[in-house]
Amino acid sequence: MKLFKKIFKIFLLVVVLLFVGVWLFTKTLHPTYNGELELANISDKVTVYYDEVGVPHINAQNQQDAYTALGYVHAQDRLWQMELIRRIAAGRLAEVFGKELVRTDKFFSGLGIEEAASKTIQNLDKNSEAYKMTEAYLNGINQFIDEGAKPLEFYLVGLDKEKYTVKDVYNVFGYMAFSFAVAHKTDPMLTEIKEKLGEVYFNELNGASTENLTLIKNQKNPEIKAEFAKAMNNLLDKLPISPFIGSNSWVLGPEKTKNGKVIFANDPHIGFSQPSVWYQSHIKTPNYEMYGFNLALTPFPLLGHNRNYAYGLTMFENDDVDFYYEENNPNNSLEYKTPQGYQKYKLIDKTIKVKGGADTTYQVKVSKHGPVMNGLIDFIEDERPIAMQWIYTKLENQLLDVSYKMSHAKSLSDFKVGASKLHAPGLNIMYGDAKDNIAWFASGKLYKYRDSLNTKVILDGASGKDEIVEWIDFEENPQAINPDWNYVYSANNQPDSIAGVLYPGYYLPEDRAKRIEYLLEDKNDWTKFDVSEMINDVTSPVAPENIMKIAKDIDVTQLTASEKKAFNILKNWDGHYGKKKVAPVIYTRLWYEFVKNTFKDEMGDAFEQFVNTPFEEKVVAAQVRKDNSVWWDDISTKEKETKQDVVNKSFQNTIAFLQKQLGENVDGWYWKRVTTVEYEHAIGKAGGLLRKFFNVGPFETNGGDQVINNQIYKIDSTGYYKIIAGPSTRRIIDFSDVENSITILPTGQSGNVFSEHYKDQAEKYVNGDFVKMNLNQSDIEKSENKLVFLPKK
Template sequence: MKFLKKGLKIVVFLVILIVVLIFVYSKVNEPKYSGELEIKNLSDDVTVYFDEIGVPHINAQNQKDAYLALGYIHAQDRLWQMELIRRIAPGRLSEIFGKDLVSTDVFFSGLGIEEAADKTIAGLDKSSDSYMLTQAYLDGINQYLEEGSTPLEFRLLGIEKEKYTIKDIYNVFGYMSFSFAVAHKTDPLLTEIKEKLGKPYLDEVLGAYSKNLLINKMDSVSKINSNFSKSVSAIMDQMPVPPLIGSNSWVIGADKTKNGKVIFANDPHIGYSQPSVWYQNHIKTPDFEMYGFNIALMPFPLLGHNKNYAYGLTMLANDDLNFYIEENNPKNDESYKIENGYQFYETRTKTINIKGGADTTFTVKVSKHGPIMNGIISHLEDERPVAMNWIYTQLKNEMLDVSYGISHSNSINDFKKSVAKIHAPGLNVMYGDADDNIAWFASAKLYQLRDSLFSKMYLNGASGKDEIIEYLDFSENPKSINPKSNYVYSANHQPDSVRGKLYPGYYQPENRSKRIVNLLEAKNDFTKQDVAKMLYDVTSSVDHNIARDLLKFVSKGELGASEKQAFSILENWEGVYLKTSIAPTIYNRFLFEFLQNTYKDELGSGFDLFINSQLQDQVLVNQIDRENSVWWDDISTKNKVETKEEIITKSYKSAIAFLQNQLGANVESWTWDRVISVEHEHAIGKAGGILRKIFNVGPFKTIGGNEVINNQIFKLDSTGIYKITSGPSSRRVVDFSDVENSLGIIPTGQSGNIFSDYYKNQAEKYVDGKFEKMKLNEAEIKKSEHVLILKPKE
């Protein structure tokens, strides 16, 4: 008995010791939010007030000190995120994660982002404000790297610390730009449809591009008041850093608001992750103020506002990436055919360091159009050399000046000059100000090809006839400034005509755009509360109509009792995606079965890519409208040609049978919250088990679905379980009648440090559609409980 008591005491002692050690370790390694720190290269004290949600309000006597402080503060909350994102473009993820990410590293390192960065950096004006403030920001990061605590992730993975440079920043620009691109998912698929299935199949798909569009009109006044695809998709899916997807934004003019001032709204859609994408911060100096949302390693915010103006962005989705088939010289495959002869490929040798394995070295061939993808995508079956021509690496990169300029503008004209420098990725840049200006700018380097050339399929690299003829001046880009409608909006839809034609791109269907317009047209006395409610809206403008159009072709005489009950629920649906809604569960399974029965027999393994693509979204309504279609026939059934009614009835019955097996016989229990959820995954938490519980945030039940304003993006697949992968990366409402009480929220929290109180403190509010105050009032800010003073170090 004494032995048992003694053993129990030892166990209790060990448990207490472990708890104490964990507590001490957490305190040592949590970010420092109060007290004093000495920092080199400061010219004066900098006071940082951390508000209730962990947003740093940086008060400095000059901007250089402010940006140095921002770098230090940003690093103590997000150093792990910075480390991950800087490793993508140069292909350095395998160094820390091992062989599973070699294909990702080979792909990104072969795109030419690093080479483009070197070229850009060599030409930078080292005396410019943008450059000097960037160096101050990097200085702050590197001082934290040297003197601050080491993130737990660094210790778990054995990461050696390396100083950050401006090249890391340009590598982040490059990754961000590529994650916006859509052509790499669509162009190879369309080419394959044409070459393997034939022109009738392609023509039906392409016929959808000019239909079901809501066009962003250039209604403005002149006065200004002050396989390949599948491989790339798989690479993007396994990225430990989220891709940028889409977005909503609208700006309501003064004449359409209750208080007579502009209201600005924006929610960029980005892959969910932990840490969240954006880092909120507020900088104030005697000559500058900005409340911004920064991506890791970007000194200047891509979203921001102050008392004078607000800005944000959505993805333009213009076509800025083309593929060219090159023709090798039959006598020397180190050269390729051009219009007037042959030209040698440039070669680049790359080495990937692999944790726990031998390094791998490979060579990338580069034509005048870009890198040959055959060498950097392992499953590219096409024997022809396929070159990727990407505007981001082809043209002058001024993105550092752009991000500095939009955050340091003094007028709408000043702002416009900055967004005119954007070459890629294409962005819808949204603007509103205290002088009652509102604006939308389609910002990208648009170009012209010869007439009748279709850029969404592989182009001929040898003929010289498929080259870009001309780059357009920004003055020709679609835009809208102070329109008669008293609002501007963007939801990744088709912009207005350029030179008399709709500019090609990979635009989303009208779903979100139509809903936004319907809500904006409904009243003329908007408040910020109305706009906040809009950002959380979950009513689809089209899904219920698609459902009814499908149900018209279901043979009701073949239906059993449960099938008739589900039919009635779906038929009476108004497109709302609430937790308790039943119709979305039925609709999304019905949709999957319909798409599978229509396209999978022809597309084979390409179906999984097609079903969750922008292409499928565009094609859907058009396909349902077709009475006769080459796609209706199931080619796997011999001596039979299926009709539209047969395909749709089969799809409906299969959907109901699946749901009965998945969720039970009671149709009334098939609520949306049983099949959909969101979890913000950390790169280490993806391993599962205890690491998932420690690092991930969630899972949560939520409302919303694909292509509603509260866009909760998931993949349709055979499982019938919808794990949300992307959505609003922030929600913001800036009301210039009460700008000091503007609203914002991010999905999890400010900090990426698991020992911080701000690691996930916004998560539940975000899921519930609530907001936090984006503070600008100086007196209120100075009441903050946590104050950190950064002092010059001798």
């Protein structure tokens, strides 16, 4: 018995020592928000005040010192995020996660992002302020790598810290630009439909892109002072970093606000993840100030404001990716046909390092249009070489100058110069200032093809007939400066004209745009509080219209009591996606059944690539309005089905499914029972204890797809809607009270799981609340957390 007690005491001592050791080790991984640190390459003391949500307010005597400090504090909160995002374009995720990411690495490393970055860096003006501030920022990051704590994630995956260069910054720009593109999800699918089903089926689908449009209006006034697609989706689904998806922004002129000053609102829609996409910081020097939102590894904010002006963005959704069928030389597969004869493909050898496995080597074939996708994406059954032409890698890259200029502008005219330099990705850049100017610029390098060319299908690369014939001057890009309707906005919807025509793109449905216009149009006494309510609005103006179009074809006399009750709830719905609303549950399931019963029989496997795309949403809004359509007939039956057949079958299937899923009581089919949001960490995706430790959530939340508070989910056979994307931040800047402007992040400011700011905004976010963006120096200096950087001796 004594021996047992002795062994137990020893065991207990070991457990206690182990626990204490782990606790002490984790204490070394916490970010440093207080005290003094020495920093090389700064000329004077830099003071960083951390506010109540962990935003660093950086006070420095010059911008060089400020950006060095920014790099350091950004890295200590977000180094893991920086490490992942820099690896995507370089094809280096398999080094961290193993062979499962080899296909993704192969695709991204073959796009030419790194090659384009190298070419850009060679031509950079090393004496420019943008370059010098970028080097200072990277220097701060690298000092943290040398002296700061290695993040827990690095230990868990066995990763060593590695210093950063300007090339990593451009790799981030490249990934951002690619994630904005939509053509790779749509063009191959439409090509397959056209080739396999014919022009009639194709034309009905393609025509939907020019129906039911809420157009962004142009006006300039003076300044006041399918296999392919399936493979693509599979690759992108594995990415540990969020893709960019949509966004809202509106800027109200002084005539529209109660206090007679501009109010600016912006909420970019990006895939949810942990940590949050944006990192906030406030830089102040004697001659410069900016409260900004930075992507990982980007020195200059893409969203920002100060006392003089505010700016933000939404995705333009223009078409800047085109695919071409190349024609190989029948006697030499290393050559392809051009109007001038056969040319040799450029060959680039690539190697992917794989954690726990042998290196993978492969070769990229590049035509004059771009890399050949057949060698980069597995499962492309088409034997014809398909090359991808992407404006991002085709033209000069000035993104560093664009982001620097926007964050350092002195006037609206100065800001416009920065916006005009953007070639890709296409962005709607929004602007408002203290001098009562408001503006919207659809930025990106636009171009024309011959009039009859349909760019939504794969083009002919051999004939020379499908080439770009004209580049459009920026002054012809859609834009509005101080328009006489006194507001500007964007919800990724179609601009009304570019060089006299509707410019091709992958614009999102009109739902959010229509709601924004409806709410803004007649009200002229907007306040910050009103705008905060609007940015959380969850009412769809289009869903009730769709329901009325469907309802007229439902045979009510054949419905059961439960079906009639559900029908009446649906028919009387105002489009509001509240947690305890029943109608959104019925509508969303009915949407799925309607799409499946209309399109799946003809599309086959391509159906899975069709659903859950912006294109599908526009097609369905057009389809419900059609009495006659080639798509109504179910080709798998002998009978010829009508719209009424499809609608009634879809409604009956919907109710039967929901009764099985949620029970017989229709009144209990609450929206909150089928929707949740969880912010997933790349390691938390493994599940179990790691999920609980790293992920944030799950939470109930208001909102639905294509409402202003856009909660984006995939609609499939399960009947549950896991929200995967939404507002990556909400920001409201009121120039009548700029020091009390407000914002919110989905989770928190820090990506360090041991930080108190890892998830301290999460519940506020799902509740629609905000936190202050502090510009008042006296308030900032009251902070409990103060980190001082001293020049290293």
